[in-house]
Amino acid sequence: MIEDRIDGATLDGVAATCLWTLRNRAEESRHPGSVFADPLAERLQRRISYDYARFGKPDQIHPLRAAALDFALRAYLDRHPAATVVALGEGLQTTYWRLGRPAVDWRLGRPAVDWLSVDLPPVIDLRRRVLPPEPRVTSIPASALDRAWLAAPDPARGVFISAEGLFMYLERDDVLALIADCAARFPGGQLFFDSIPPWLSRRTLKSGPRGRPPFSTSPEGTDNSGLRLSAGYTVPPMPFGLTVSEAARLLGRIPGVAAVADVQPPPGRGAWRPGTLRRLANLPGLRDLRPSITLVTFAG
Numbered sequence: 001m002i003e004d005r006i007d008g009a010t011l012d013g014v015a016a017t018c019l020w021t022l023r024n025r026a027e028e029s030r031h032p033g034s035v036f037a038d039p040l041a042e043r044l045q046r047r048i049s050y051d052y053a054r055f056g057k058p059d060q061i062h063p064l065r066a067a068a069l070d071f072a073l074r075a076y077l078d079r080h081p082a083a084t085v086v087a088l089g090e091g092l093q094t095t096y097w098r099l100g101r102p103a104v105d106w107r108l109g110r111p112a113v114d115w116l117s118v119d120l121p122p123v124i125d126l127r128r129r130v131l132p133p134e135p136r137v138t139s140i141p142a143s144a145l146d147r148a149w150l151a152a153p154d155p156a157r158g159v160f161i162s163a164e165g166l167f168m169y170l171e172r173d174d175v176l177a178l179i180a181d182c183a184a185r186f187p188g189g190q191l192f193f194d195s196i197p198p199w200l201s202r203r204t205l206k207s208g209p210r211g212r213p214p215f216s217t218s219p220e221g222t223d224n225s226g227l228r229l230s231a232g233y234t235v236p237p238m239p240f241g242l243t244v245s246e247a248a249r250l251l252g253r254i255p256g257v258a259a260v261a262d263v264q265p266p267p268g269r270g271a272w273r274p275g276t277l278r279r280l281a282n283l284p285g286l287r288d289l290r291p292s293i294t295l296v297t298f299a300g
């Protein structure tokens with residue numbers, strides 16, 4: 001059956017970044033040398049018409065981050081099979097399906113996982129149009145910073161929160177306050193998030209020529225500053241940067257944080273294979289200059 005195509009250009013600003021990460025996962029899934037499989041992402045990318053070339057060349061960073069999330073989430077659900085998963089800023093992520101639809105385990109007589117997908121209203125609207133409905137997946141069209149979603153999961157069943165590609169778009173104080181609220185509300189839970197280093201954050205904030213405000217408010221292709229993926233696309237400002245060392249210091253700084261782990265993405269192709277580059281990226285002097293993935297465990 002040929003499905004109607006849906007116009008992705010209804011998204012703009014930070015909401016449109018979910019098309020960038022979707023494109024990267026779908027392209028990696030199609031790559032003959034890849035071990036990352038996400039047929040639903042491929043289908044979504046075909047279904048949503050958009051000028052994906054504006055995101056520049058496909059990059060493995062997003063599919064490898066997704067694979068790292070899958071791994072962490074599987075491990076948590078093995079220990080907490082009735083947990084609630086809260087995917088903050090979920091975009092068009094298809095983790096639920098890559099994990100084999102964990103909520104349908106009730107057919108096997110096991111307790112079921114509940115899944116909350118939190119994102120801005122235009123993104124949730126698109127998610128609802130393109131993804132298959134699932135009885136135990138609830139979409140919440142709201143900011144992750146709006147604390148209403150914290151009341152939904154039952155803390156006693158276990159809670160795993162993902163914030164994949166989200167925190168860099170928020171302000172530092174807001175992120176730290178949100179982590180503290182999650183730690184207080186969900187003892188024994190885990191939070192998975194990724195960060196860019198502060199030098200990269202600063203680059204995204206650079207003002208455009210002639211003092212114009214940077215990025216999304218100016219007509220595309222006219223701004224020569226910031227982090228450009230192509231002549232036609234500059235990523236929205238990312239005000240929050242965090243080093244690996246700063247992430248480690250969340251333990252002790254935020255009450256209720258019991259452990260902080262620097263998560264290594266799984267091996268990819270080319271430069272992302274295990275080898276010299278990875279070893280370099282973990283040297284003490286260089287570790288704080290690279291993007292990172294952090295898994296926080298809350299005291300139980």
Ligand SMILES: C[S@@+](CC[C@H](N)C(=O)[O-])C[C@H]1O[C@@H](n2cnc3c(N)ncnc32)[C@H](O)[C@@H]1O
Pocket residue numbers: 014015016017018021022088089090091092093118119120123142143144145163164165166169
């Ligand atoms: C780079 S995309 C990542 C999407 C998805 N997590 C992934 O990895 O493909 C960033 C997402 O964060 C969402 N977002 C930005 N600010 C948000 C906020 N305050 N609350 C909830 N979602 C937000 C955007 O709408 C977008 O879907």
